[in-house]
Amino acid sequence: MMADPAPVPKILVLASGSGTNLQALIEASRERNFPGEIIAVGCNKPGAFALERATQANLATFVIDHTQYGSREEFDAALMAEILRHNPDLVVLAGFMRILTSDFVRAFRGKMLNIHPSLLPAYTGLNTHQRVLEAGDQTHGVSIHFVTEELDGGPVIAQAEIGVAGDDTPESLAEKVQEQEHLLYPIVVRWFCEGRIQLGAEGVLFDGALLEQPMRLAAG
Ligand code: GRF
Numbered sequence: 064m065m066a067d068p069a070p071v072p073k074i075l076v077l078a079s080g081s082g083t084n085l086q087a088l089i090e091a092s093r094e095r096n097f098p099g100e101i102i103a104v105g106c107n108k109p110g111a112f113a114l115e116r117a118t119q120a121n122l123a124t125f126v127i128d129h130t131q132y133g134s135r136e137e138f139d140a141a142l143m144a145e146i147l148r149h150n151p152d153l154v155v156l157a158g159f160m161r162i163l164t165s166d167f168v169r170a171f172r173g174k175m176l177n178i179h180p181s182l183l184p185a186y187t188g189l190n191t192h193q194r195v196l197e198a199g200d201q202t203h204g205v206s207i208h209f210v211t212e213e214l215d216g217g218p219v220i221a222q223a224e225i226g227v228a229g230d231d232t233p234e235s236l237a238e239k240v241q242e243q244e245h246l247l248y249p250i251v252v253r254w255f256c257e258g259r260i261q262l263g264a265e266g267v268l269f270d271g272a273l274l275e276q277p278m279r280l281a282a283g
Pocket of ligand 1: 078079080081082083084085157158159178179180241244
């Protein structure tokens with residue numbers, strides 16, 4: 064009799080919107096030998112298309128509708144209870160548009176990743192594409208980082224850069240950045256599941272060594 068395969072890390076994805084990053088992760092996780100398994104998808108918006116994508120992929124879903132809670136603390140407590148029920152090894156924020164309380168973030172320290180559409184530390188917060196255009200920047204991109212208590216401020220694991228053209232608009236930049244997001248997030252999640260990246264006291268550890276600079280996806 065064959066021995067059961069070793070269990071792989073359990074991934075829980077949180078999303079709020081269309082879920083294209085979720086889709087990229089679902090597809091990656093279906094590849095042979097992917098070292099992790101998506102076990103559930105949670106959402107704070109009942110009608111989000113991300114839920115539809117998860118259902119299509121036969122994944123468990125849950126909704127914690129933030130409009131039903133009187134405070135951020137109550138919302139986070141409900142969200143935390145639901146996440147813990149699934150007992151994930153990794154929580155992946157994939158376009159999850161809620162600011163999380165410090166208690167929540169601390170509970171998942173080193174086990175929660177976020178994707179942000181800028182080359183952090185530049186442009187934390189919203190409307191990054193518009194702000195990049197207004198500043199006249201020639202490059203832009205995406206960052207994936209460990210989530211810490213500082214909004215969009217956790218240690219950056221990896222980035223991918225794009226060029227900004229003279230005729231770019233916020234929409235065209237969003238499209239170019241998302242193309243990179245869909246390549247980069249599965250790579251980083253894979254590293255996490257393989258145990259290659261960790262959040263250390265001083266920053267990101269990659270294969271046990273402190274990462275001096277975020278990993279960069281080579282331009283294709
Ligand atoms: C992405 O651009 C991500 O960087 C930002 O929210 C967007 C989510 O898009 N945090 P989607 O829902 O994965 O399509």
